[in-house]
Amino acid sequence: MICAANSSHPRLSDEGECLVSLELYIDGGWIASAATEWIEVLDPATGKSLADVPAGDAADVDRAVRAARRAFPDWAATAPPERAAFVSRLADELARTLHGLCR
Secondary structure, X not given: OOOOOOOOOOOEOOOOOEOEEOOEEEOOEEEOOOOOOEXXXXXXXXXXXXXXXXXXXXXXXXXXXXXXXXXHHHHHHOOHHHHHHHXXXXXXXXXXXXHHHOO
């Protein structure tokens, strides 16, 4: 089996399935990590590999902190009910995405 060409870190599981390779979510989008190391994510129930995630490095942290500092004034000025609604939508989207990944 050949893993997706758009994966920055294609790897097959022991069963020959393509593993999910995730990027970092920074500044409103998915970006490749500056780091070259990856962390294997295991299913705690089975011990099988589920995905690989970038280890991240100081450059990734700096990029995330800069993005957070740019975003903070607008976020702080947003009314609490609107922030709560946003966080609720984010939780729903994460649950939907995770459900799809866990099938």
